[in-house]
Amino acid sequence: MAKVDIKMPEEFLQKISRLGSEFDAVAESVLEAGGEVVLARVKGNLSGVVGQGTKYDSRSTGELERSIGLSPAKLDRDGNHNVKIGFVEPRSDGDSNAKIANILEYGKHGQPAKPFLKPARTASKSAAITAMQKKFEEEVEKR
Template identity: 70%
Template sequence: MAKVDIKMPDDFLLKISKLGSDFDPVAEKVLKAGGEVVFKRTKSNLSAVIGKGTKHESRSTGELEKALGVTSVRLDRNGNHNIKIGFSEPRPDGESNAKIANILEYGKHGQPAKPFLKPAKSASKSECISVMKSTFEEEVKKI
């Protein structure tokens, strides 16, 4: 799983403090909007690299693509709202989706790396931020 820490500017923190008890629903909508942007990019990158550039015919079953998903927004023990994009577990064959995704991302002996997570994170960052900002502004105007 990729992890991103974002530092908030003061004017943004003032807007958040004005939300009061409406903060949690707004935070969930904003994170869901940003998560969908990153999810779509990750899914397209994953589809683009699976089975490509192999010496032998691909044995892909599509399970890794089906297992990719977005969690619901949750609060961690520090009170931070989190949303994650990752793979559901376990696979029917007993393997770990996270292990297979890791091998695909970084490669292994005899298998070159085919990064899909890191490029998705980099490529979707600015779009994600703009979607989250616009969603936040829309939600603040509603209140």
């Protein structure tokens, strides 16, 4: 059996120990700060691809763009804090926003893919990490 030792920087561990019982609240606010950065990038990418490069005039109502949002930070069954970017369901026409977003992202027969989620994730990774680090430092200084 393999053995793994993961060593965290001492300074980081001291900051976490200072938080004590407030760690969960801080973790949630830090994740939401990073999620807001990614959400802004996803919205920008989505508005850039909707209705662009089509043979016919766009029939976009803007409902998909309005439905995208960020979930509050929640604790999963494994003890990890998560935030999610997703779409409010259902649409006014009864269709699914997630289905339409999937067709945009990956395309379908006769409709080329117009990725907006994956490029947003890639492009906003470092900015989200920076925002989360900044928020973490602010929260540690408050306590």
